[in-house]
Amino acid sequence: MADSFPFIPYQREILSDEEMITKSNAFYSYMDKRRSVRHFSDRPIPMEVIHKIILTASSAPSGAHKQPWTFCVVSDPTIKKAIRKAAEEEEYTSYNGRMSEEWLKDLAPLGTDWQKPFLETAPYLIILFRKSYDLEDGVKKKNYYVNESVGIAAGFLIAAIHHAGLVTLTHTPSPMNFLQKILNRPDNERPFLLLPVGYPTADAEVPDLERKDLSEVTVFY
Numbered sequence: 120m121a122d123s124f125p126f127i128p129y130q131r132e133i134l135s136d137e138e139m140i141t142k143s144n145a146f147y148s149y150m151d152k153r154r155s156v157r158h159f160s161d162r163p164i165p166m167e168v169i170h171k172i173i174l175t176a177s178s179a180p181s182g183a184h185k186q187p188w189t190f191c192v193v194s195d196p197t198i199k200k201a202i203r204k205a206a207e208e209e210e211y212t213s214y215n216g217r218m219s220e221e222w223l224k225d226l227a228p229l230g231t232d233w234q235k236p237f238l239e240t241a242p243y244l245i246i247l248f249r250k251s252y253d254l255e256d257g258v259k260k261k262n263y264y265v266n267e268s269v270g271i272a273a274g275f276l277i278a279a280i281h282h283a284g285l286v287t288l289t290h291t292p293s294p295m296n297f298l299q300k301i302l303n304r305p306d307n308e309r310p311f312l313l314l315p316v317g318y319p320t321a322d323a324e325v326p327d328l329e330r331k332d333l334s335e336v337t338v339f340y
């Protein structure tokens with residue numbers, strides 16, 4: 120049976136240990152500069168870049184190669200306005216009673232509140248939807264490890280945005296089902312993350328956070 124499916128040779132350049140160390144160091148330094156930014160300029164960015172960062176995200180591994188995701192790209196000001204309004208309504212309720220004291224305390228260093236002006240200012244909003252199942256000619260097709268797969272694709276997307284010299288914010292207005300309605304998505308899709316994409320404002324600031332070091336996040340056996 121396996122013989123009936125085509126395989127192709129997998130070839131990659133083999134690096135020396137030294138090159139590998141240099142490259143992994145450089146990549147770590149580059150990725151460690153990524154920050155979540157909450158102040159966006161309205162400066163336009165080329166659509167070609169949006170295409171390529173989405174293709175990068177969509178190259179992520181996925182359970183049984185189902186690629187169970189849809190990337191909705193919003194630049195229409197009317198839709199952005201509707202998304203901002205609905206997100207701020209949810210966030211207002213969250214910040215004024217729905218979030219626990221502990222949650223609000225954990226968020227305090229980030230300086231966030233219910234207001235989300237970047238949802239209108241950023242040139243593009245990418246809303247990532249998870250597809251709990253696929254529909255082929257009205258027939259339900261199973262997807263596997265959907266959360267894990269879409270989470271990995273989101274990581275690729277965030278890395279690609281950073282690599283393009285742009286910034287984003289991993290935004291999760293909660294609950295997010297208003298996105299399904301505004302964007303008119305089918306029943307098998309559920310909103311996963313909302314990512315504004317653009318340039319930071321010239322005076323953008325980010326919280327002075329520290330990241331855990333290797334020994335805090337790793338166990339070697």
Ligand SMILES: Cc1cc2nc3c(=O)[nH]c(=O)nc-3n(C[C@H](O)[C@H](O)[C@H](O)COP(=O)(O)O)c2cc1C
Pocket residue numbers: 153154155156157229231288289290291292325328
């Ligand atoms: C799943 C997830 C959800 C998040 N949701 C929000 C959010 O709704 N609003 C927000 O301002 N930041 C949100 N963030 C961003 C985090 O606050 C941020 O990643 C964290 O503070 C670390 O900062 P850094 O991304 O600059 O390293 C979220 C991040 C993740 C991974």
